[in-house]
Amino acid sequence: DAKTTQPNSMESNEEEPVHLPCNHSTISGTDYIHWYRQLPSQGPEYVIHGLTSNVNNRMASLAIAEDRKSSTLILHRATLRDAAVYYCILSITTGANSKLTFGKGITLSVRP
Amino acid sequence: EAGVAQSPRYKIIEKRQSVAFWCNPISGHATLYWYQQILGQGPKLLIQFQNNGVVDDSQLPKDRFSAERLKGVDSTLKIQPAKLEDSAVYLCASSYYLEQFFGPGTRLTVL
Numbered sequence: 001d002a003k004t005t006q007p008n009s010m011e012s013n014e015e016e017p018v019h020l021p022c023n024h025s026t027i028s029g030t031d032y033i034h035w036y037r038q039l040p041s042q043g044p045e046y047v048i049h050g051l052t053s054n055v056n057n058r059m060a061s062l063a064i065a066e067d068r069k070s071s072t073l074i075l076h077r078a079t080l081r082d083a084a085v086y087y088c089i090l091s092i093t094t095g096a097n098s099k100l101t102f103g104k105g106i107t108l109s110v111r112p
Numbered sequence: 113e114a115g116v117a118q119s120p121r122y123k124i125i126e127k128r129q130s131v132a133f134w135c136n137p138i139s140g141h142a143t144l145y146w147y148q149q150i151l152g153q154g155p156k157l158l159i160q161f162q163n164n165g166v167v168d169d170s171q172l173p174k175d176r177f178s179a180e181r182l183k184g185v186d187s188t189l190k191i192q193p194a195k196l197e198d199s200a201v202y203l204c205a206s207s208y209y210l211e212q213f214f215g216p217g218t219r220l221t222v223l
Contacts, residue, residue, distance in 0.1 A: 036212075042216060043214030043215055045214065046212065085154075098210050099157065099168060102154030102156070104153060105154055
């Protein structure tokens with residue numbers, strides 16, 4: 001399975017943008033890039049996914065490098081509720097469903 | 113839209129006992145997943161169902177773990193007998209397409 005590399009942790013200030021990096025140098029042409037986050041004592045929550053082009057949704061933006069070997073999750077204005085573990089995952093797609101292999105993720109702390 | 117339901121939320125058992133977890137996925141989701149999350153680690157996929165058939169159970173310890181999904185809806189995951197290292201949160205997820213929706217999990221403590 002293609003793997004991702006993320007820093008262990010990152011700190012940010014409330015109401016400021018946050019850029020969470022992810023390296024995936026062995027990504028294959030059909031791998032989707034997914035981001036999930038997990039708040040304390042909860043199950044993971046889908047954030048965003050993309051294949052080649054940058055993606056935006058109500059939660060975040062996903063910027064994908066042109067060679068697809070790295071990507072960045074952008075939270076435009078961090079809130080205290082965004083403090084969580086963020087997982088960058090390359091999915092193996094089989095038909096309409098994907099197999100997710102979680103790593104340790106990056107722990108985001110948000111300072112008031 | 114109702115989310116993925118799991119029960120119980122917490123379970124404490126002694127080693128060598130048996131335990132079962134239940135999951136009710138989001139209505140209409142054909143794919144159901146069971147994950148194990150040990151403290152400090154990311155979730156690990158144990159088994160994936162497509163309707164009531166198994167797609168992937170390569171990481172399921174089949175000597176003690178079993179899972180079924182009757183009629184392609186609800187699912188149960190069983191551990192028999194439990195070991196100390198099975199202490200973890202067991203997460204159920206379901207999907208219609210690429211996005212997986214997770215339940216709150218069952219926290220299992222094996223003493």
